[in-house]
Amino acid sequence: MTEAEFIAALRQLPLHPAARGLDDDTALLDAGPLVVTTDTLVEGMHFLPTDPAHDVAWKLVATNLSDLAAKGANPEGILLNYPLGDDAWDRAFLEGLADVLTKFNTRIIGGDTVTLPPNAPRILTVTAFGSDAAAPARGGAKAGDALYVTGTIGDAGAGLAIALGKDGSLELLAAYRRPQPRLADGRILAPHVHAMMDVSDGLLIDAARMARASGVAVAIDLARIPLSAAYRAFSGDRLAAATAGDDYQLLFAAPQDFVTDATPVGTFSAGFGLTLHDSGKPVPLPSSLGYEHAPRG
Amino acid sequence: MTEAEFIAALRQLPLHPAARGLDDDTALLDAGPLVVTTDTLVEGMHFLPTDPAHDVAWKLVATNLSDLAAKGANPEGILLNYPLGDDAWDRAFLEGLADVLTKFNTRIIGGDTVTLPPNAPRILTVTAFGSDAAAPARGGAKAGDALYVTGTIGDAGAGLAIALGKDGSLELLAAYRRPQPRLADGRILAPHVHAMMDVSDGLLIDAARMARASGVAVAIDLARIPLSAAYRAFSGDRLAAATAGDDYQLLFAAPQDFVTDATPVGTFSAGFGLTLHDSGKPVPLPSSLGYEHAPRG
The missing domain is CATH 3.30.1330.10 (PurM-like, N-terminal domain)
Known part of the structure; x- marks a missing residue:
């Protein structure tokens, strides 16, 4: 044109x-x-x-x-x-x-x-x-807060693999190609949470960024990462889900007793850095925590 | 990096x-x-x-x-x-x-x-x-207004030719590579003029756009187009100057008796379209009035 x-x-x-x-x-x-x-x-x-x-x-x-x-x-x-x-x-x-x-x-x-x-x-x-934004910063998480995430994680990463030729559901492909920004959730959450950002590069890398900006450490429980039924059918790999990008869910810090539909996946504490466990059992960090501007296509 | x-x-x-x-x-x-x-x-x-x-x-x-x-x-x-x-x-x-x-x-x-x-x-x-902008629109020129332009026209077009290998002055090359936005002039002019835009694609094409947006016709006098000494030494071609892009001068419509350092180069009248003359003698329009998103490198 x-x-x-x-x-x-x-x-x-x-x-x-x-x-x-x-x-x-x-x-x-x-x-x-x-x-x-x-x-x-x-x-x-x-x-x-x-x-x-x-x-x-x-x-x-x-x-x-x-x-x-x-x-x-x-x-x-x-x-x-x-x-x-x-x-x-x-x-x-x-x-x-x-x-x-x-x-x-x-x-x-x-x-x-x-x-x-x-x-x-x-x-x-x-x-x-x-x-009209309450505009919570990325760096407001406090020691003792829980880390929450909306929706499910890993669907878009699976969708990318499907777009590249793997077998899998159209639902996952749609999660990759047609992400749904959580605008309504954001409007409700923003005035009340301590810190918030979207998960664009991967849950682990984005959680690490929130912790660093907030001057605290974060521990993430792999077992708590919310997976969709479609993703469970695709692979169910929680570590892959937590390091895939393009989820566009909301990641936020709020008190442990915060009332929300989102899933608590970790806790913030004094210190710095990111640790990973699976229902309390330590898990070594993967070599890549998420997407960092390297070719992926 | x-x-x-x-x-x-x-x-x-x-x-x-x-x-x-x-x-x-x-x-x-x-x-x-x-x-x-x-x-x-x-x-x-x-x-x-x-x-x-x-x-x-x-x-x-x-x-x-x-x-x-x-x-x-x-x-x-x-x-x-x-x-x-x-x-x-x-x-x-x-x-x-x-x-x-x-x-x-x-x-x-x-x-x-x-x-x-x-x-x-x-x-x-x-x-x-x-x-803090007065923000005159592009479409406010009135029949009877004069069309004015700040500074000189054509320098950047000559600078592009020099960047591509022609002989010419560093001053013209600088006009192409380091344009000077007329911020101070804009602050002074904006509250008083009827219409204003910058000359980015060429004086003729941008003047035609102002006339069209304003619902009036514009007649431009080639003889009035302000040329720098460096451009006169380079070629002095007024039609080339008026159709070269990247000038980043301000083009504005204001009454004929408007007091300004800018140069009156045309007049608006009832009707539509663009005509060109040289001190009153009609000049046919060139095949291209300026830059319209075609390769130029």
Whole structure:
């Protein structure tokens, strides 16, 4: 598509008033204090060349909304930096974009389109804005807090293996390709928890980051890591689940007696570092705690 | 550099309080109504593989600040989406980033780093935030207004030709590699003009865009287009100057008797479209009015 065609298509999507109809180089955002987050997805690194464009659009927006969810924010809208490609891909991308914006009640604020040199991998960026956020920091966990996680862990990691050719359920594939940001949970949790972040790179690595930012140690009980029935049928490997990325669940620190549907998976204590056990029996740390910007495709 | 090394280096640059020390996935921005703009630069399209990393950093930030200048905004800070590469390039980029942030009193708010597949062109995105903007729209020009432009036009286009191997002055090369956003001019002009935008894709194409957004016609006098002494020495070609991109001057509509240092280069009238003349003598429109997302490297 040409830039003009693409922008005309964007104008058919929900537009934020700040976008001023996408007629300007800038947006004018007047929504009180804002939570701002940005994520870039690279073809061959964060998504596979074979992933449908529709799902890439979904994932690009959903990963950003997941960061807003972890701050308890209400999504205001997004900026999109998009490399124009072939028509079919662009159209499928726009369909996925419409789906994810509608599903999570989010709007277009602005963006930029570019043309890439031939054979360059697609690189897409979304910047998301949220309002009305309690915005717990990553570094607020206290010694004595429990570490909780929403939903189930490991589904997206299994979904990636399935996208790469392994046998497995469509449910797991969908967890990888169409993550669901926990916006409603984030709104409820954010005012009450001590620290919160989303699980994007893997439960272990993200828990270690929360502990480090908070100046405390964390011990994680592998036996408590919540697995879906689909994941149990796929492999049930808890260590693999805890080190796979792309879960987009919420990870938070709160008192031991905190009332929540989320699962307690660990405890914070004075000190520093991460330890792992299985119902009390020590487990050595794996060589990789999660995803750290190395190729995965 | 690794992501951790790069973020550690960013922490040595001026940080916006919203960045919360770059310890979180999100920034918290509380600065009243905000002007937001984002630009992506692609290696081989918007900059040359041979352009120094130092200058790429400058240009990436400066092009975004130029959009803020056109709204009369005060720069608050930037988000940076950066592909980690080889150490020498990353370090030179960080030096250029420090220079441009310091020069224009701008700060880091946050961002994202990614790793690219081997041999992928670099793609860099900056999103800039400005506050306290009068924010004239692009579409406010009125029939009877004059069209004005700050500074001189065509220098960066000549600089690109020089970067590609032509003989010419370092001054012109600097205009291409180190554009100077007209932030101070924008602050002064924005509350008083009817419409304003920056000249990023070429004077003719950007003037046509302003006229279209405003629902009026514009006639441009080639003879009035302001050229630098360096550009006159290089070629002095006014049509080439008016269709080259990367000027990052401010283009604005204001009454004919508006008092300004900027140069009146045209007039708006009822109707639609763009016409060109040379001191009253009609000039046919060139086949390209400016840069429209086609390869240029």
